[in-house]
Amino acid sequence: MQRSEKAQAVVDSFRKKVNRQAALSFGICAHCGQCTDSCHYYLATGDPKMAPAYKADQVRKLYKYHTDWMGKVAPKWVGGKTVVSDEDLEALKEVVFGNCTMCRRCTLNCPMGVDMALLIRTARSLLTEVGVAPQGVLDVSKDQWEHGNQMAVDKQDYIETIEWLSEELQAEVGDANAVIPLNKEGADLLYAINPREVKYAPLSLLASAKVFYAVGENWTMASEGWDNTNFGLFSGDNALGAHMGNLVFDAVERLGAKKLVTSECGHGFRATKWESPNWTGRKLSFPIENYLETMQGYIQSGRLKLDPSVNAEPVTYHDPCNLGRSSGMTEEPRFVLQHCCTEFVEMHPNRADNLCCSGGGGAMSMSEYTERRLQVAKPKADQLAATGAKVVATACHNCVDALSDLIKRYKLDMRVKTVGELFAEALVLPERPARATTEAIGEVRRKVLVVDDELDTVTFLTTLLEDNGYQVVSTTDSTQALELIRQEKPDLLTLDLLMPRMAGTDLYREIRAGNNGYGNLPVIIVTGISPEDHPDLDFRQFIYQHSLPRPDGFVEKPVEKEQFLLSVRKVLESAQETQPVA
Amino acid sequence: MDQFLKVLEDEVQLIALAFMAVVYMLRIRWLLKFPASRENTPSRGDERAGIAYAMVAIAMPWAMESARKHWTKYAEFAVFHLGVAVAIAVTFILPYWPGLIAGPRAVVAIQAVLALAFLAGVSRFVKRCVRPDLRLISSADDYFSIILLDLYLLSAFFATPNRSAWALIAFFGMTTFFLIYVPFSKISHYLYYPFQKYYLGKHLGHRGVYPKQTGSTNLQPVAK
Numbered sequence: 121m122q123r124s125e126k127a128q129a130v131v132d133s134f135r136k137k138v139n140r141q142a143a144l145s146f147g148i149c150a151h152c153g154q155c156t157d158s159c160h161y162y163l164a165t166g167d168p169k170m171a172p173a174y175k176a177d178q179v180r181k182l183y184k185y186h187t188d189w190m191g192k193v194a195p196k197w198v199g200g201k202t203v204v205s206d207e208d209l210e211a212l213k214e215v216v217f218g219n220c221t222m223c224r225r226c227t228l229n230c231p232m233g234v235d236m237a238l239l240i241r242t243a244r245s246l247l248t249e250v251g252v253a254p255q256g257v258l259d260v261s262k263d264q265w266e267h268g269n270q271m272a273v274d275k276q277d278y279i280e281t282i283e284w285l286s287e288e289l290q291a292e293v294g295d296a297n298a299v300i301p302l303n304k305e306g307a308d309l310l311y312a313i314n315p316r317e318v319k320y321a322p323l324s325l326l327a328s329a330k331v332f333y334a335v336g337e338n339w340t341m342a343s344e345g346w347d348n349t350n351f352g353l354f355s356g357d358n359a360l361g362a363h364m365g366n367l368v369f370d371a372v373e374r375l376g377a378k379k380l381v382t383s384e385c386g387h388g389f390r391a392t393k394w395e396s397p398n399w400t401g402r403k404l405s406f407p408i409e410n411y412l413e414t415m416q417g418y419i420q421s422g423r424l425k426l427d428p429s430v431n432a433e434p435v436t437y438h439d440p441c442n443l444g445r446s447s448g449m450t451e452e453p454r455f456v457l458q459h460c461c462t463e464f465v466e467m468h469p470n471r472a473d474n475l476c477c478s479g480g481g482g483a484m485s486m487s488e489y490t491e492r493r494l495q496v497a498k499p500k501a502d503q504l505a506a507t508g509a510k511v512v513a514t515a516c517h518n519c520v521d522a523l524s525d526l527i528k529r530y531k532l533d534m535r536v537k538t539v540g541e542l543f544a545e546a547l548v549l550p551e552r553p554a555r556a557t558t559e560a561i562g563e564v565r566r567k568v569l570v571v572d573d574e575l576d577t578v579t580f581l582t583t584l585l586e587d588n589g590y591q592v593v594s595t596t597d598s599t600q601a602l603e604l605i606r607q608e609k610p611d612l613l614t615l616d617l618l619m620p621r622m623a624g625t626d627l628y629r630e631i632r633a634g635n636n637g638y639g640n641l642p643v644i645i646v647t648g649i650s651p652e653d654h655p656d657l658d659f660r661q662f663i664y665q666h667s668l669p670r671p672d673g674f675v676e677k678p679v680e681k682e683q684f685l686l687s688v689r690k691v692l693e694s695a696q697e698t699q700p701v702a
Numbered sequence: 703m704d705q706f707l708k709v710l711e712d713e714v715q716l717i718a719l720a721f722m723a724v725v726y727m728l729r730i731r732w733l734l735k736f737p738a739s740r741e742n743t744p745s746r747g748d749e750r751a752g753i754a755y756a757m758v759a760i761a762m763p764w765a766m767e768s769a770r771k772h773w774t775k776y777a778e779f780a781v782f783h784l785g786v787a788v789a790i791a792v793t794f795i796l797p798y799w800p801g802l803i804a805g806p807r808a809v810v811a812i813q814a815v816l817a818l819a820f821l822a823g824v825s826r827f828v829k830r831c832v833r834p835d836l837r838l839i840s841s842a843d844d845y846f847s848i849i850l851l852d853l854y855l856l857s858a859f860f861a862t863p864n865r866s867a868w869a870l871i872a873f874f875g876m877t878t879f880f881l882i883y884v885p886f887s888k889i890s891h892y893l894y895y896p897f898q899k900y901y902l903g904k905h906l907g908h909r910g911v912y913p914k915q916t917g918s919t920n921l922q923p924v925a926k
Contacts, residue, residue: 139736139737139738140736140737140738140901141901141902143736144897144901145898147891147894148894149891150891151839151841152779153829153836153839154768154769154772154779155768168835168837168838169838171835173835173839174839177839196841197841198843198888228766229767231759231760231769231779232894233756233759233902233903235902394741394743397743398739398743402742444911445911446911447909447910447911448746448906448910448911449910471914472911473914
């Protein structure tokens with residue numbers, strides 16, 4: 121049988137991609153099965169095809185067939201097999217993208233020390249090169265190549281968001297001089313973030329800014345090279361990895377910052393601190409630290425005062441894989457949490473032995489595997505529940521999303537916060553004025569259309585928005601929404617996804633269809649649905665499939681007032697700066 | 703018969719051993735041709751400590767969850783490998799220093815280890831046939847290797863008293879086959895072991911992951 125073009129390309133690249141560490145990991149496995157139940161995929165399903173050794177073997181087959189001495193002579197004897205068709209590649213994709221988060225828990229439990237994540241990443245690299253990868257991974261990678269950040273935030277939008285957040289900071293700390301510095305030269309630290317903090321989780325960035333303000337830090341952010349995330353780590357594309365690393369490193373050197381601090385993003389920190397210097401080949405003249413280390417330093421130096429009683433609920437900590445198992449960062453977050461909450465409960469197992477959140481390795485962007493991801497999150501859910509904590513703190517935005525999803529799926533009575541958010545909440549500032557309403561700070565009354573089939577939610581959001589100076593129009597019937605948009609010309613739409621007569625996804629597509637006069641209407645998705653209950657309403661998959669732009673905001677139910685209002689303000693502010701609403 | 707056994711124990715073994723050494727050297731040379739990735743960053747931890755930890759982690763069952771959870775399997779693994787090491791030692795002792803194990807106590811002690819190792823080997827073979835996760839990853843080489851090693855342990859058991867010529871011929875005949883076959887089979891995983899552990903330990907030591915942190919499990923807030 122003749123090899124397909126893609127399969128031939130994979131075979132041709134294979135030998136070039138195998139380095140010494142990979143060759144050793146390919147060759148040393150004794151098939152002892154000791155790793156089997158260290159994997160959360162196996163623990164949750166009991167499926168032997170989810171055992172790490174099996175998954176690694178799907179890549180190892182290639183090594184055995186094309187590289188191993190015995191395998192070249194008698195491939196079947198040693199389990200060697202090559203890829204021939206595109207179907208073979210699809211099957212491999214299913215294993216290396218769909219069944220592994222590259223969390224490395226199996227590696228630390230392997231008596232031989234086989235680095236399974238390295239093998240899986242090698243296979244991902246081969247597949248990505250021929251375009252065989254989940255659409256989400258390809259899309260995000262494309263955004264990083266083209267826009268320099270994974271959420272395709274354009275420069276103007278980014279700058280306006282930072283400016284708007286500066287205003288929020290001023291209101292928060294009651295100081296008109298408080299700012300988030302942008303492109304300041306010679307700062308002591310340059311802060312690189314996860315684009316999620318600009319797009320959907322501004323509270324997180326605001327929390328860091330508040331801390332920097334409180335200690336009087338000489339810091340800055342960059343208008344280019346500000347994304348610390350790196351899909352090169354997930355896709356196996358070292359060229360993308362180097363590209364993203366160079367953007368951030370160039371920013372530090374351009375601005376002459378003394379050190380680079382990455383925000384709470386597990387893979388972002390690992391990629392920036394450890395992998396990017398390898399991918400780029402650059403010898404850096406500045407240190408790179410994680411925001412956890414920065415917070416720890418502030419506490420140790422006595423530069424700020426904390427009131428842990430603000431965080432009185434039991435808090436546990438989830439070690440992100442890229443920090444605990446790939447960066448040795450396990451004690452810093454515990455040190456910080458000890459100082460900013462009153463009851464810390466350890467999770468078991470923990471540190472390098474912790475279970476993956478189930479969303480690592482880029483899994484959050486692979487919407488086709490959402491149901492599987494949530495299914496295999498069961499051991500993690502049990503681990504969380506056993507702590508009895510009400511808050512699970514973590515230091516990774518990816519983990520925040522994955523843990524939030526599984527908490528919803530398994531109906532756990534807890535919520536997720538970043539360590540930085542808890543830290544900022546415990547921060548004692550000289551005075552904390554009450555937040556001004558939109559009217560009080562002189563804004564025009566903006567009109568918000570709330571579309572949700574649940575009357576309780578409509579009432580809640582309407583009251584919340586009206587109390588904060590907004591004009592609200594609402595409906596519980598999604599089919600009326602388009603008519604209301606035409607009549608009322610709202611400045612913003614908050615949209616539920618699960619509605620009986622017309623699903624929010626369809627309404628969103630209708631709005632974004634263009635040529636209707638309201639294609640640019642800002643939309644915040646407000647939803648409590650789990651993709652596994654309603655796969656047809658998996659929003660991530662939906663926007664990838666229909667090539668739709670991402671919504672302007674995304675808020676999960678139950679709605680947290682502050683987060684919701686912050687999103688509303690951010691979206692309205694951005695919309696006002698960029699384009700008029702029809 | 704005696705002359706044949708003498709040649710088998712000595713010259714044949716040495717030739718086979720030399721063959722194995724040459725193949726291993728070629729294999730290492732081949733392995734070193736793969737470029738090694740290197741860390742281009744300042745170390746967060748201690749690479750040497752990481753390497754040392756990685757090397758000995760296998761002897762620290764408490765350090766790995768997979769060994770803690772399955773301690774009987776770990777014990778089986780330890781006994782089996784100890785038996786193999788003893789059998790290899792016997793291949794040198796019998797022809798060159800037979801006096802070392804001439805006493806009945808020494809023979810019984812060695813046979814006891816070999817017998818336990820044989821039983822552990824049988825258990826491992828049965829598990830490989832029965833456990834779905836192991837069956838799924840097992841190649842012909844995996845089955846053949848475990849059967850071969852079990853037979854080898856058995857032959858070592860009967861050869862150890864150094865009385866039966868047929869037992870000795872079987873034992874040294876198998877040893878010869880092993881010396882030639884092993885470099886091409888999965889059994890050679892031990893050759894990779896120091897290299898693999900060196901690179902993994904260096905990598906994880908550099909990043910401060912190895913030696914693994916255990917920390918306090920009863921953290922208390924420091925400020926109220």
